[in-house]
Amino acid sequence: MTKAYGAKRIITLIGIVVGATVLTAAAATQFVPVDGLRDAVKEQIRAATGLDPSLRGPVSISMFPAATVSFSDVLLGEQEGEEPPLGVDELTANLRLLPLLAGRIEIADISLSRPQIIVAVEPDGGTNWSALLDTLSRTLNPKARHDERLVSFSEIRISGGRVAMQNADHTWADALENVELSLAWPSIAKSFAATGHFVWHGEQVDASLTVADFPAALAGDNSGLKFRASAGPLKAAFDGSASYAPSLKIDGTLAADSQSLRDALLWSGDRALPAGGLGRFALKAHAGVSGGTIALTNLNIDLDGNTAEGAMSYTTSGRQTLQGTLAAEKLDLRPYTASFRLTTDTSHEWDRRSFGLDWFKDVDADLRLSAAGVGFARAELGRTAVAANLRAGRLVLSVGESQSFGGTITGSLALTKGDTGAEFKSQLQFANVELEKCLGELFGFRRLEGIGNLAVSVEGSGANVEEVARNMSGTAQLTARQGALSGFNADLMLRRLQRSPLSRNGDFRSGRTPFDKLDVELRLADGLATTQNIRLEGPNVRVALSGTISIPLRELDLAGSATLVGAPDTASFELPFVAQGPWDNPLLLPDSQTLIRRSEATAPLIDALQDSRTQKAVQSAIEKLLGRIPPATIAPPVIGDR
Numbered sequence: 001m002t003k004a005y006g007a008k009r010i011i012t013l014i015g016i017v018v019g020a021t022v023l024t025a026a027a028a029t030q031f032v033p034v035d036g037l038r039d040a041v042k043e044q045i046r047a048a049t050g051l052d053p054s055l056r057g058p059v060s061i062s063m064f065p066a067a068t069v070s071f072s073d074v075l076l077g078e079q080e081g082e083e084p085p086l087g088v089d090e091l092t093a094n095l096r097l098l099p100l101l102a103g104r105i106e107i108a109d110i111s112l113s114r115p116q117i118i119v120a121v122e123p124d125g126g127t128n129w130s131a132l133l134d135t136l137s138r139t140l141n142p143k144a145r146h147d148e149r150l151v152s153f154s155e156i157r158i159s160g161g162r163v164a165m166q167n168a169d170h171t172w173a174d175a176l177e178n179v180e181l182s183l184a185w186p187s188i189a190k191s192f193a194a195t196g197h198f199v200w201h202g203e204q205v206d207a208s209l210t211v212a213d214f215p216a217a218l219a220g221d222n223s224g225l226k227f228r229a230s231a232g233p234l235k236a237a238f239d240g241s242a243s244y245a246p247s248l249k250i251d252g253t254l255a256a257d258s259q260s261l262r263d264a265l266l267w268s269g270d271r272a273l274p275a276g277g278l279g280r281f282a283l284k285a286h287a288g289v290s291g292g293t294i295a296l297t298n299l300n301i302d303l304d305g306n307t308a309e310g311a312m313s314y315t316t317s318g319r320q321t322l323q324g325t326l327a328a329e330k331l332d333l334r335p336y337t338a339s340f341r342l343t344t345d346t347s348h349e350w351d352r353r354s355f356g357l358d359w360f361k362d363v364d365a366d367l368r369l370s371a372a373g374v375g376f377a378r379a380e381l382g383r384t385a386v387a388a389n390l391r392a393g394r395l396v397l398s399v400g401e402s403q404s405f406g407g408t409i410t411g412s413l414a415l416t417k418g419d420t421g422a423e424f425k426s427q428l429q430f431a432n433v434e435l436e437k438c439l440g441e442l443f444g445f446r447r448l449e450g451i452g453n454l455a456v457s458v459e460g461s462g463a464n465v466e467e468v469a470r471n472m473s474g475t476a477q478l479t480a481r482q483g484a485l486s487g488f489n490a491d492l493m494l495r496r497l498q499r500s501p502l503s504r505n506g507d508f509r510s511g512r513t514p515f516d517k518l519d520v521e522l523r524l525a526d527g528l529a530t531t532q533n534i535r536l537e538g539p540n541v542r543v544a545l546s547g548t549i550s551i552p553l554r555e556l557d558l559a560g561s562a563t564l565v566g567a568p569d570t571a572s573f574e575l576p577f578v579a580q581g582p583w584d585n586p587l588l589l590p591d592s593q594t595l596i597r598r599s600e601a602t603a604p605l606i607d608a609l610q611d612s613r614t615q616k617a618v619q620s621a622i623e624k625l626l627g628r629i630p631p632a633t634i635a636p637p638v639i640g641d642r
Contacts, residue, residue: 037061037069040105041093049132051077051085067095077128083166085128089114109155117179120166137218156183158196176200190214201267203232220245225252233263238287250289254296257282261303272358277335279304292317301326304335308369322365331371331384342465348582350466350552357393357417365390374402379441381409393417399428405441406451407432421463430454435480445584450483450518458524470527470552478520486512488588490541494564497590498573514538527551531558540565549583556586
């Protein structure tokens, strides 16, 4: 009973003290005229910010639960003909109680309801908030005279705000909407902190910023800096230091990650992007900012399952430029090439979809990349070093060396965005490569075996692959040794036709033709490849071809001869033939007249028909059967020279 009575007395005493304090504060405000209160708050805001406030609306005072004074329709830094840096629907100042009891007005913290904040960048690099920064730099300086020091607000809260950026050319940048921030002002400690959230490009961003030594930062000296941001598609964090005298310098550790880099880039700005890849992304690096350049060293980056290390830099002043050197153990380029196809789904026609090259215009890039292994389309390349240069709408890929297919690949690929599509140019050299694997994985042609060298120099233009094929020009040379041509057994075909020239088995598209040496030379013009030299020399046969190859139609129109060269006591046999139709499955037709002449059954008849006495006998027999026919109407058959 005694304890309950004692607690009740304590609670009653506390209530009396609180009530007396509130009543005393309320009584104190009665002796402060509204105009005096307005002037006192206005003067403190001016002293703290260096900007002249305009308190245009009515004033309301409240003493419970805290001593507050509210102003409506407030402008800060208003100048004729210019947008004020700050406009507030309602500004509420919480007053310090003890100074209020002594008859003084001192602001403890401020709340801004629905503020409209404008940050205008001036041509000299300053902003319309430079006066605030100068004032804070002077009043918060520990070395300032006592009469210059200012006890600033401990906190500023922003609710339902909007922050708009105006560039030096008076154009408007993106705005932050629904800003909810709490600014911990350094009234006692040296640090400054801001935490809260806002909406940017339709996504809520939760962010926090901490400046370890705010007076030093305002003076341009080095100060600790921490930043955290989390939006829908992206998270980022920085921990380091910053200064801006004599120029902006930032140094520290940067980390960022996103489930989709594509979504993050699209969210951060309206830009065109390549069609493939740009999925899961993570980055960690030592970051330095100086003179408009962001440098990332000790960089570890993960993109679409590819992990690489190295260094990169990004220049923001002038034309945006990305530079870097990266090394990876395994590099899979399939996510970036999956959307690009040379042929349609049936693989019988070139793809007609338009090239998407609008992203060429947004940025310049100069990257060096090396990898122990590279996956590309259907191909698996070995150790490869590549340089990619993108400048003014022209992309150049330079292959320093790729140790692939048992040999090496060098050369370059260039792609330029033109007015009507793309301009393509390629110069590639393949040295001592396994031809079946190389041509099969890169070009889908799997009919050639052996070790060889291939040199290709072609160019073309068009809105899609088909148009590029129609306009393609250039040269191609192939030399191979100790290999075979599959799908065509010239040795078996010649021996069979040598024994039985009129055999009904006329399909020779099977087997393989071994060779010791193969030479191919092509010259391309407007999509038509003309054979300069195609020669195959094997242990039993020799083949020579000439004609044309249509690149847009993917068809052959070749004629040549195959020669059987056996032992010295074996008679040679030469057979002309043609190769026509689709180049992945052409039709091979031997020359019929040659086969007829070689046949034991038809050769005597052909010889007899060349004799004049035989011709007269045949004509006489026909006259007896059909009646008398003028001689001029019957002509002897002509079956070529033997």
